[in-house]
Amino acid sequence: MWIADQWKDYEVIDTSDGEKLERWGDYMLVRPDPQVIWNTAKKHRGWKKPNAHYHRSNKGGGEWEFFDLPDIWQVHYKTLTFRLQPFQFKHTGLFPEQAVNWDWVCGRIQKANRPVKVLNLFAYTGGATLAAASAGAAVTHVDASKGMVGWAKENAAVSGLTEAPIRWLVDDCVKFVERE
Missing domain, CATH: 3.40.50.150 (Vaccinia Virus protein VP39)
Known part of the structure; x- marks a missing residue:
């Protein structure tokens, strides 16, 4: 299996209960992930104070809840720079x-x-x-x-x-x- 471990501006910090806590540059986001089927203690402080949290709806889709996140920010991968912004379906503009x-x-x-x-x-x-x-x-x-x-x-x-x-x-x- 190949692992995307060369990132300096992105990491999955923790996962639990159908969600993942991620760091995108200086910002922490909580987003749903259907492959996270385990329930473990959410000990990292980011779970309680993320910069944004995407909440899934029972009817499909969902919506972002913002706490302290700019409309647009950037992350870097090696020599590349990407502009990010949260939008529909939990996306940020980058995989x-x-x-x-x-x-x-x-x-x-x-x-x-x-x-x-x-x-x-x-x-x-x-x-x-x-x-x-x-x-x-x-x-x-x-x-x-x-x-x-x-x-x-x-x-x-x-x-x-x-x-x-x-x-x-x-x-x-x-x-x-x-x-x-």
Whole structure:
């Protein structure tokens, strides 16, 4: 199993009763996690004083409860910077567990000894796109959400990758692949 253990700005601090306590930079969040099926004592102070807590609804979805959290903040992974903000369905705009995949992609690109092109479908806010671009690949970033592509562009900017060869596309990924 690969573990995303190279983060300095992210960690899972504790888990219990269907929730996880996470540190994202300087902020602690409590979010639901259906794989946390055990109930242990919640001893860490973050359980009592998180910066935000996402509460699941019995009807589906849920909502954030904010205590002391900016609307937008940043975290860093190696040379990359990501803008985060809590939004629907408990998300923050980043899946930190994917960092092991970013590292794998970067390693493959760096060892290729040739120009590499990467197609990133369902590309969300650009974690894999930025990792591949930072390793020297030309990337086509495709997501159906204009907002997510805009967010990915912001992440590229704060990561110093505005001039990287990234083609940004708002498109249905399946239709794009069929067409291209």
